[in-house]
Amino acid sequence: AQKITQTQPGMFVQEKEAVTLDCTYDTSDPSYGLFWYKQPSSGEMIFLIYQGSYDQQNATEGRYSLNFQKARKSANLVISASQLGDSAMYFCAMRGRNTDKLIFGTGTRLQVFP
């Protein structure tokens, strides 16, 4: 069975600093994808970044980067130069090759302070 674990219920970071949100996963699929979504208080899940299991390089999208360590089954999200607008819930999710659904973790609430 596939599982996503996010062990940080909440994180605080000062504006302009970098922060790492942890995500570990478990799957027996040889091919899978890992996703990070941001959910502001409005509720919409906003796609941030994708990492494929066979990708040789860590994914980057602007201020977001994914620290992918396949042997450790971890896919941590790094947000550089935090902004007040980054305050939200962040969810790590996974999808296997033979499944159509996303499996989500329980999320991490990030609060950015001035």
Add this chain to the structure above:
Amino acid sequence: ETGVTQSPTHLIKTRGQQVTLRCSSQSGHNTVSWYQQALGQGPQFIFQYYREEENGRGNFPPRFSGLQFPNYSSELNVNALELDDSALYLCASSLGLAGSAPKETQYFGPGTRLLVL
């Protein structure tokens, strides 16, 4: 914005009633997935529709049903509402290209908040 829209934004029902939630997918997307997000939890997969056919289902009872229309919009129907059905219901659309999984990204709408009293 993703271009995925959902209606209504909020809904209050009483136990035993039935509810229909609606979703319009992003232009060009032929796949719609529905998720239930209880307070303080991550979203849980309900089911997915691809070209008007159910294409996978999560661990939800048959009183959760759905439809997808020729324009790829979708409905989620819940019969005999229970208090535990109170949640945020999220719809996500994706392109559904054969063989594209697991890379295929799902884009979410703003959700419908359902409260069952």
